[in-house]
Amino acid sequence: MEVICIRYLEKYKEILNSHQHHAPISELIGMKLITVEEGKTTFELEVKKEFFNSIGVVQGGLISIIADAAMGVACGTLLDEEYRFYTIEFKINFFKPVKEGKLIAYGKVVNKGKTVVYTEAEVYNSKSQLIAKAVGSCLVFKKNS
Numbered sequence: 001m002e003v004i005c006i007r008y009l010e011k012y013k014e015i016l017n018s019h020q021h022h023a024p025i026s027e028l029i030g031m032k033l034i035t036v037e038e039g040k041t042t043f044e045l046e047v048k049k050e051f052f053n054s055i056g057v058v059q060g061g062l063i064s065i066i067a068d069a070a071m072g073v074a075c076g077t078l079l080d081e082e083y084r085f086y087t088i089e090f091k092i093n094f095f096k097p098v099k100e101g102k103l104i105a106y107g108k109v110v111n112k113g114k115t116v117v118y119t120e121a122e123v124y125n126s127k128s129q130l131i132a133k134a135v136g137s138c139l140v141f142k143k144n145s
Contacts, residue, residue: 008076012036022073031066033073039109041073044102057097063123064092067134070107071119075138078112085117085138092134101126115140 012022016036021027029051035042045066053059068087075085104124111118116137123132 008079008081009036009038012073012077025065031069036073036077038077039074041070041107043070043105046102047098047100057099060094063094063103063132066103066105067092067121067123067132068136070105070121071134071136072138074107074109075117075119078109079140082143083140084143085140088137088139090134090136092132094132096125096129096131098125098131
């Protein structure tokens with residue numbers, strides 16, 4: 001009996017084409033998957049005043065969410081659904097505050113090992129200015145392990 005493995009990439013393409021959210025957190029904050037291809041993704045998020053911190057700019061944790069999603073989904077595009085993955089390490093640098101417009105995160109896989117995938121994300125504002133850069137690692141393992 002032949003086992004047919006479904007790739008996460010196909011699942012993400014279905015989500016993109018049906019305008020669904022890739023995860024519950026995406027639905028909660030309104031984050032949208034915009035593009036997906038092997039090893040690369042793009043997410044967008046409209047800035048809302050509810051995302052502001054006490055000094056009137058988007059809270060860094062929210063920027064981290066979109067960066068982590070872009071990196072994680074980029075990792076997933078390289079895997080079959082028989083595998084699970086999650087972020088095991090994450091670092092982000094912030095360059096500019098955001099008060100309005102959109103956040104656009106571009107995620108990509110830099111290196112795929114057998115158990116660890118190294119990823120990067122760049123987050124831009126509506127004016128195409130780089131506002132943050134993140135790097136992270138995802139642990140990959142078989143579902144039944």
